[in-house]
Amino acid sequence: xxxxxxxxxxxxxxxxxxxxxxxxxxxxxxxxxxxxxxxxxxxxxxxxxxxxxxxxxxxxxxxxxxxxxxxxxxxxxxxxxxxxxxxxxxxxxxxxxxxxxxxxxxxxxxxxxxxxxxxxxxxxxxxxxxxxxxxxxxxxxxxxxxxxxxxxxxxxxxxxxxxxxxxxxxxxxxxxxxxxxxxxxxxxxxxxxxxxxxx
Amino acid sequence: xxxxxxxxxxxxxxxxxxxxxxxxxxxxxxxxxxxxxxxxxxxxxxxxxxxxxxxxxxxxxxxxxxxxxxxxxxxxxxxxxxxxxxxxxxxxxxxxxxxxxxxxxxxxxxxxxxxxxxxxxxxxxxxxxxxxxxxxxxxxxxxxxxxxxxxxxxxxxxxxxxxxxxxxxxxxxxxxxxxxxxxxxxxxxxxxxxxxxxx
Numbered sequence: 001x002x003x004x005x006x007x008x009x010x011x012x013x014x015x016x017x018x019x020x021x022x023x024x025x026x027x028x029x030x031x032x033x034x035x036x037x038x039x040x041x042x043x044x045x046x047x048x049x050x051x052x053x054x055x056x057x058x059x060x061x062x063x064x065x066x067x068x069x070x071x072x073x074x075x076x077x078x079x080x081x082x083x084x085x086x087x088x089x090x091x092x093x094x095x096x097x098x099x100x101x102x103x104x105x106x107x108x109x110x111x112x113x114x115x116x117x118x119x120x121x122x123x124x125x126x127x128x129x130x131x132x133x134x135x136x137x138x139x140x141x142x143x144x145x146x147x148x149x150x151x152x153x154x155x156x157x158x159x160x161x162x163x164x165x166x167x168x169x170x171x172x173x174x175x176x177x178x179x180x181x182x183x184x185x186x187x188x189x190x191x192x193x194x195x196x197x198x199x
Numbered sequence: 200x201x202x203x204x205x206x207x208x209x210x211x212x213x214x215x216x217x218x219x220x221x222x223x224x225x226x227x228x229x230x231x232x233x234x235x236x237x238x239x240x241x242x243x244x245x246x247x248x249x250x251x252x253x254x255x256x257x258x259x260x261x262x263x264x265x266x267x268x269x270x271x272x273x274x275x276x277x278x279x280x281x282x283x284x285x286x287x288x289x290x291x292x293x294x295x296x297x298x299x300x301x302x303x304x305x306x307x308x309x310x311x312x313x314x315x316x317x318x319x320x321x322x323x324x325x326x327x328x329x330x331x332x333x334x335x336x337x338x339x340x341x342x343x344x345x346x347x348x349x350x351x352x353x354x355x356x357x358x359x360x361x362x363x364x365x366x367x368x369x370x371x372x373x374x375x376x377x378x379x380x381x382x383x384x385x386x387x388x389x390x391x392x393x394x395x396x397x398x
Contacts, residue, residue, distance in 0.1 A: 021362065021363055021365045022366060136398065140398060147221060162361075163220065164219070164220055166219075166220045167220060167221060175375075176375035176376075177365070184365050185365060185368055185371055188366055189369065198336065198339040198342055199339060
């Protein structure tokens with residue numbers, strides 16, 4: 001029998017990727033205040049890379065504590081555009097503000113993942129994708145928001161690249177699994193190493 | 200009113216990508232004998248790149264002929280591993296042979312797309328992704344084929360990277376839309392240029 005795997009995430013996208021890849025797992029939503037932790041990290045001068053990793057660790061360990069003996073996979077994603085770090089949008093107005101800020105510019109999407117057992121990190125992976133949002137029209141943005149709200153509010157950049165979000169970009173460099181929130185190829189390789197899936 | 204778009208393809212994956220991106224289009228399956236054309240091109244010494252482009256052109260123009268005035272988008276994909284070009288598998292035995300040949304090796308997936316109107320190519324794009332299949336076990340392959348047959352028979356490499364196919368790879372370099380059969384980001388950019396979708 002293999003060790004049970006728990007995905008420490010409330011993200012629908014992460015759950016779908018892992019399920020689609022044929023992995024069996026449970027889901028536990030981490031009980032940490034991401035906003036507070038993020039602001040502490042920002043105050044201490046952490047960069048996007050560091051913040052994504054620290055948040056992934058905090059979420060994963062908080063779930064690991066509740067599932068002794070299990071493997072726990074957690075992840076976090078940070079979006080940086082010209083030095084500015086973005087947070088998730090809660091409303092259509094915030095999504096519009098984010099998309100207008102990203103319009104015509106390049107941004108980095110930093111995705112960090114870790115696997116822990118008994119509150120100890122056993123594996124880590126962080127990867128950055130670089131995406132360029134084209135200069136879309138106001139009419140396009142209206143049409144986009146009408147079609148995509150509320151689904152995109154859970155996504156930091158207000159897009160699902162595998163859906164209508166593809167229309168936002170002139171260039172996409174990086175792994176699409178990472179863009180969707182999980183470095184799936186390295187994660188699967190780690191899960192084989194831990195005996196969770198067949199090698 | 201924008202010009203109607205027709206997707207010249209029998210591929211479920213291409214249809215889903217384009218639909219998910221929010222594009223409106225019709226579908227017409229090309230009526231050409233790909234196998235004959237491919238063998239003629241191979242006999243004349245064409246490489247994978249050239250074959251993907253010629254097949255994409257032939258499929259697209261055959262559909263364009265039946266839809267005067269419409270924009271027609273077609274694509275083709277060729278898989279090359281150590282000089283050998285692969286064809287689609289029709290049976291589980293053929294899929295097993297293909298996957299065993301790719302196991303532990305790097306292969307190129309060449310994806311060509313064109314847009315035509317009135318039997319004239321107006322736009323072309325060809326892109327190559329490089330994928331490395333890990334050395335999976337015979338037990339894994341049995342499990343994989345049980346889960347994925349018949350769905351993967353339509354795919355030249357016998358995998359859907361967005362599904363359980365992700366478990367086959369140790370490394371994936373290239374655009375995931377291309378791997379799934381369509382260079383979606385450049386296609387969307389062309390469709391904006393032709394006024395099919397909002398800019």
